Amino acid sequence: xxxxxxxxxxxxxxxxxxxxxxxxxxxxxxxxxxxxxxxxxxxxxxxxxxxxxxxxxxxxxxxxxxxxxxxxxxxxxxxxxxxxxxxxxxxxxxxxxxxxxxxxxxxxxxxxxxxxxxxxxxxxxxxxxxxxxxxxxxxxxxxxxxxxxxxxxxxxxxxxxxxxxxxxxxxxxxxxxxxxxxxxxxxxxxxxxxxxxxxxxxxxxxxxxxxxxxxxxxxxxxxxxxxxxxxxxxxxx
Amino acid sequence: xxxxxxxxxxxxxxxxxxxxxxxxxxxxxxxxxxxxxxxxxxxxxxxxxxxxxxxxxxxxxxxxxxxxxxxxxxxxxxxxxxxxxxxxxxxxxxxxxxxxxxxxxxxxxxxxxxxxxxxxxxxxxxxxxxxxxxxxxxxxxxxxxxxxxxxxxxxxxxxxxxxxxxxxxxxxxxxxxxxxxxxxxxxxxxxxxxxxxxxxxxxxxxxxxxxxxxxxxxxxxxxxxxxxxxxxxxxxx
DNA sequence: CATATTAAATGAACGCTGTTAATTAAATGC
DNA sequence: GCATTTAATTAACAGCGTTCATTTAATATG
Numbered sequence: 001x002x003x004x005x006x007x008x009x010x011x012x013x014x015x016x017x018x019x020x021x022x023x024x025x026x027x028x029x030x031x032x033x034x035x036x037x038x039x040x041x042x043x044x045x046x047x048x049x050x051x052x053x054x055x056x057x058x059x060x061x062x063x064x065x066x067x068x069x070x071x072x073x074x075x076x077x078x079x080x081x082x083x084x085x086x087x088x089x090x091x092x093x094x095x096x097x098x099x100x101x102x103x104x105x106x107x108x109x110x111x112x113x114x115x116x117x118x119x120x121x122x123x124x125x126x127x128x129x130x131x132x133x134x135x136x137x138x139x140x141x142x143x144x145x146x147x148x149x150x151x152x153x154x155x156x157x158x159x160x161x162x163x164x165x166x167x168x169x170x171x172x173x174x175x176x177x178x179x180x181x182x183x184x185x186x187x188x189x190x191x192x193x194x195x196x197x198x199x200x201x202x203x204x205x206x207x208x209x210x211x212x213x214x215x216x217x218x219x220x221x222x223x224x225x226x227x228x229x230x231x232x233x234x235x236x237x
Numbered sequence: 238x239x240x241x242x243x244x245x246x247x248x249x250x251x252x253x254x255x256x257x258x259x260x261x262x263x264x265x266x267x268x269x270x271x272x273x274x275x276x277x278x279x280x281x282x283x284x285x286x287x288x289x290x291x292x293x294x295x296x297x298x299x300x301x302x303x304x305x306x307x308x309x310x311x312x313x314x315x316x317x318x319x320x321x322x323x324x325x326x327x328x329x330x331x332x333x334x335x336x337x338x339x340x341x342x343x344x345x346x347x348x349x350x351x352x353x354x355x356x357x358x359x360x361x362x363x364x365x366x367x368x369x370x371x372x373x374x375x376x377x378x379x380x381x382x383x384x385x386x387x388x389x390x391x392x393x394x395x396x397x398x399x400x401x402x403x404x405x406x407x408x409x410x411x412x413x414x415x416x417x418x419x420x421x422x423x424x425x426x427x428x429x430x431x432x433x434x435x436x437x438x439x440x441x442x443x444x445x446x447x448x449x450x451x452x453x454x455x456x457x458x459x460x461x462x463x464x465x466x467x468x469x470x471x472x473x474x
Numbered sequence: 475c476a477t478a479t480t481a482a483a484t485g486a487a488c489g490c491t492g493t494t495a496a497t498t499a500a501a502t503g504c
Numbered sequence: 505g506c507a508t509t510t511a512a513t514t515a516a517c518a519g520c521g522t523t524c525a526t527t528t529a530a531t532a533t534g
Contacts, residue, residue: 002507002508002509002510003508003509003510003511004509004510005509005510006510006511045512045513046512046513046514048512048513048514048515049511049512049513052510052511052512
């Protein structure tokens with residue numbers, strides 16, 4: 001008797017359209033400009049109608065978050081598939097992360113610093129599958145980074161004891177600290193030479209992977225089988 | 238003829254009262270609960286009246302931010318004045334920072350991750366002196382940490398080349414990365430053993446101050462004059 | 475003391491926000 | 505064509521930061 005419902009693919013298209021607009025607004029006008037009414041206007045519909053596709057604004061945040069992870073993952077994947085020494089790959093990943101974080105500060109904020117909904121908030125709810133996509137994408141990121149780090153470790157006998165997963169988290173938290181403090185403009189206040197400092201910080205992130213930098217991370221003993229490591233720069237200053 | 242104006246100390250008391258309420262609301266109910274009307278209600282006045290004491294909400298954020306820095310500075314000062322080995326002091330500072338960040342997540346957010354107004358936003362405005370207090374408190378924090386680090390370096394010949402200011406920033410960004418990712422609950426998603434990981438991360442922050450860990454931190458990056466850095470990995474792939 | 479003058483506080487309003495409910499418009503099967 | 509279901513809209517609510525006109529309160533002077 002009645003009007004027939006649209007194909008699932010059509011309703012998905014509308015959802016996608018909304019998300020495209022939302023992400024675009026987020027990237028161009030920043031976090032604060034993201035309102036339901038603005039998204040609706042740019043999508044040629046009413047704010048209320050968005051609630052036929054998303055249960056609330058948080059769900060849109062979740063989707064944007066996922067897109068952010070996908071964007072970063074894409075950059076990472078390009079680097080990962082290139083043929084180059086593992087250490088250079090790590091360096092490239094670091095650079096990509098920093099660039100992404102500074103370039104898309106608003107998006108980065110949603111992903112990592114804002115109290116936007118996370119996967120754990122949706123377990124047991126109808127949206128758990130959607131949230132699982134977000135978590136999965138993020139984990140792919142970590143796995144990819146861990147793989148590159150693992151590659152390096154396996155080709156470097158002096159790094160044999162390192163745990164790729166831990167090294168990944170360590171690198172990640174350090175990178176995030178730099179990006180987040182920069183984007184909140186606190187770093188600029190505390191250090192006038194913040195640009196040079198950031199470069200140096202980035203370079204120092206490779207320190208765990210330097211010559212013979214392995215063992216104290218491994219377990220306890222670290223009495224120097226490599227005493228000549230720091231002899232070179234005695235002329236500094 | 239007219240009604241006489243209140244003593245500056247009286248109007249300052251009202252301002253203080255407002256800030257007390259605002260900080261209390263922030264600490265107890267979180268960032269989102271901080272509205273002008275709520276602050277006003279808890280201060281037995283109207284929202285509009287707050288604008289006789291603060292020009293806008295941002296100015297309240299700025300003040301709360303300052304209070305946050307003062308709170309953290311107080312914790313740091315207690316540790317700094319204690320008599321103990323420099324390395325233990327650094328360890329205690331690290332612990333204090335982490336505790337503060339996790340304990341007062343909302344306040345920490347205003348100080349370091351939110352896009353709340355910073356000193357640079359007020360140069361040339363009537364509020365520059367107020368903002369200068371904020372910046373000054375933050376710089377005292379950094380100076381205090383740098384002093385402790387400097388103490389350590391001066392008592393340890395093997396660390397002679399380290400720059401206390403840079404070490405401070407490095408430590409700070411790393412700590413912030415941990416706190417921020419934890420508070421945004423992303424770390425918990427990516428690493429199920431996040432508690433143990435955080436402990437390990439905190440411990441590893443002392444790595445630059447380990448035995449003979451000095452020199453490559455001392456000056457520039459050395460990629461151009463050091464072609465043998467990644468020679469060992471020529472067998473990769 | 476009464477009054478004019480000023481200070482402090484208020485009430486009301488504006489435009490915005492996220493969200494819900496009632497209503498309308500549109501499309502389809504019988 | 506009609507009944508029925510879907511999709512979209514309009515209207516409204518409560519709250520937000522902020523501004524402005526108004527009221528309340530206090531005081532120095534005639």
